[in-house]
Amino acid sequence: MLLALALVAVACSGRAIDVSAVPELPVTDPDHMTSLLAASERPVVLNVWASWCIPCRSEAPLLETANDRFGADVAFVGVNVRDSQDGARAFIAEFGDSGASEPIQHYFDRAGDVPNALGGGGGVPLTFFFAPSGELVKLHHGVIDERTLALQISEILER
Amino acid sequence: MEFTLLGAAAVGVAGLWVGLWWEAKRGNAAAECAGDLWDMAIAAIVAGLVIGRVWALVAEGGNPLTRPQDLIILRAGVATGPAAAAALATAAWLGRPHGIRLVADALAPSALLGLAGWHAGCLVREACLGTVSDLPWAMAQAGSSVTRHPVALYTAGMLAVAAIVVALWKQRGPWPAAGVIGGLGLATAAGIRLVTEPLRASLGSGPTAWYVAGLVAGGAMMAWSAVRRHRLALHGDPP
Numbered sequence: 001m002l003l004a005l006a007l008v009a010v011a012c013s014g015r016a017i018d019v020s021a022v023p024e025l026p027v028t029d030p031d032h033m034t035s036l037l038a039a040s041e042r043p044v045v046l047n048v049w050a051s052w053c054i055p056c057r058s059e060a061p062l063l064e065t066a067n068d069r070f071g072a073d074v075a076f077v078g079v080n081v082r083d084s085q086d087g088a089r090a091f092i093a094e095f096g097d098s099g100a101s102e103p104i105q106h107y108f109d110r111a112g113d114v115p116n117a118l119g120g121g122g123g124v125p126l127t128f129f130f131a132p133s134g135e136l137v138k139l140h141h142g143v144i145d146e147r148t149l150a151l152q153i154s155e156i157l158e159r
Numbered sequence: 160m161e162f163t164l165l166g167a168a169a170v171g172v173a174g175l176w177v178g179l180w181w182e183a184k185r186g187n188a189a190a191e192c193a194g195d196l197w198d199m200a201i202a203a204i205v206a207g208l209v210i211g212r213v214w215a216l217v218a219e220g221g222n223p224l225t226r227p228q229d230l231i232i233l234r235a236g237v238a239t240g241p242a243a244a245a246a247l248a249t250a251a252w253l254g255r256p257h258g259i260r261l262v263a264d265a266l267a268p269s270a271l272l273g274l275a276g277w278h279a280g281c282l283v284r285e286a287c288l289g290t291v292s293d294l295p296w297a298m299a300q301a302g303s304s305v306t307r308h309p310v311a312l313y314t315a316g317m318l319a320v321a322a323i324v325v326a327l328w329k330q331r332g333p334w335p336a337a338g339v340i341g342g343l344g345l346a347t348a349a350g351i352r353l354v355t356e357p358l359r360a361s362l363g364s365g366p367t368a369w370y371v372a373g374l375v376a377g378g379a380m381m382a383w384s385a386v387r388r389h390r391l392a393l394h395g396d397p398p
Contacts (some may be wrong), residue, residue: 054228058235061219065329065362095220137303143235150360151307158291158305 022089025080025108030117032093033079033107043156044134045149046077048115048126049105051087055143056125060095060147067104070153076104080126081112081124127152131159164234167280174276175200178269178322187265187329192257196265198275204247208233211242238353240329240369247345260384263341268329271344273324278318281311289358310358314351321347338384346377 015150037044047063049056055092067076080088085108094108107114112122120139129138129152137159138152176197183193213223215236221229229235254262281287288298289310297306325347329340353370 054226055232055235057221057226058216058219058229058232062236062362063220069362138300143232145234145236146362147360148286150362151286154291154360155300155303155305 001071019086019090019093022093024085025088025092025106028109028114029080030105030113033109033114035132036077037130040075040130040134041132042073043132043137043153043159044074044075044077044128044130045153045156046079046118046128046130048079048081048120048124048128049091050081050083050124051091052083053124057095059125059143060091061129062144062149063104064095066149066153067102070157071102073157074153078104078106079109079114080106080111081115081156083108083110129153129156131156135159163284166283167286169342170280171273171277172201172204172284174279175269175273177276178272178326182265182269182326182329185266185326185330187326192265195257196269199250199262200266200270201329202253203246203250206247207242208237210245211237211239214238214241238366240366241355241373243369243373258337260338260341260380263305263344263380264329264339267341267344268322268326271318271325271348274348275318275322278311278315281315287311289360290357308358310355313358314355317351317355318348321351336388338387339381342377342380342382342384344377345380346374349373349377 033046037046045063047059047068049060063076063078066074070076080091088106088108096104096106109115115126115128116122117125118128118136118139120128120141123141125143127140127144127149128136129140131137137156140148140152178199179193179200205284210229212230212233215238216223216229218238219236223230250262250266251259285300287309288300290308292306292308294306294308296309298309299306321344325340325344328335330393349370351374353367353374356367356370359365
């Protein structure tokens with residue numbers, strides 16, 4: 001009974017999503033992303049996501065938490081694939097409001113060429129962990145949990 | 160890759176089954192009783208997973224009513240403390256006809272062995288490693304030179320040893336008051352997770368408060384059971 005009441009309370013307390021506050025995502029392609037990674041002086045966590053992807057919704061708050069905590073030392077990048085600009089913006093409006101001083105930088109890749117070029121294949125979500133200068137340290141397929149995310153961030157910080 | 164979590168869960172369930180089988184074989188739990196305990200334990204695990212997943216989802220800002228499909232993504236996280244509390248509450252509820260303290264005593268070694276199996280399942284999930292360490296037995300991820308504590312294996316080893324010690328105590332005696340073994344099992348599991356938590360990789364502080372709560376609850380159960388038997392003995396009633 002308590003659980004049911006709690007669920008109803010949560011359902012009724014959902015905030016309205018203001019998509020208009022989110023600008024269109026800049027478009028990226030494999031060359032652009034590769035050059036960004038090579039030029040980065042910080043390690044990079046690159047998450048590939050889509051608004052229609054249920055596991056992506058589950059891990060989005062976790063990535064925001066990680067960005068809050070490690071954003072000063074690690075660059076967090078999101079690449080939206082096989083999606084629409086409207087869907088991507090709605091997703092960011094719902095999940096990308098952690099108040100971090102340096103929010104996650106999201107890009108739009110309609111064809112999904114970037115994860116393919118980086119060796120990730122076609123599925124989402126994917127999370128790439130890069131050392132500075134773009135060396136790939138780890139590729140995680142599927143939804144990521146807190147312990148794995150924390151471990152791999154520690155790994156790229158130690159390189 | 161996506162099914163490694165199921166592999167780890169299978170190792171945990173296998174640990175639980177081995178524990179119950181061993182207990183029944185040694186006479187610590189009657190063979191017909193072991194079947195009931197197995198059903199209770201599996202029901203408790205399922206209840207714990209459901210509540211733990213709902214809790215984790217709500218804590219992340221998700222809404223299980225508007226997006227119930229998010230609940231099935233167990234891999235995204237299950238809140239350890241609420242899951243354990245729900246599992247214990249379920250086992251206690253199902254164990255009422257037999258006596259909650261007796262059921263707790265009967266399940267304790269097997270539950271500890273099941274938890275040990277779950278943690279040893281890190282080998283399937285490639286999730287054994289924690290904080291950086293230079294100790295001789297520290298391990299590195301494939302392709303990495305950074306060595307780390309195999310913290311999940313520490314936990315699995317400690318839980319397995321605890322399970323064997325508790326089972327041997329049950330078998331050889333001296334027999335404690337009903338409920339002491341169950342309380343000891345709870346306190347031991349929580350204590351082991353508490354002391355290994357600083358060695359785990361984490362984005363926050365981890366569920367430390369829940370481990371402390373488990374430690375206190377287990378200790379309280381032991382103390383209450385012992386005091387209760389002492390009072391019954393003073394009044395001439397059978398313990």
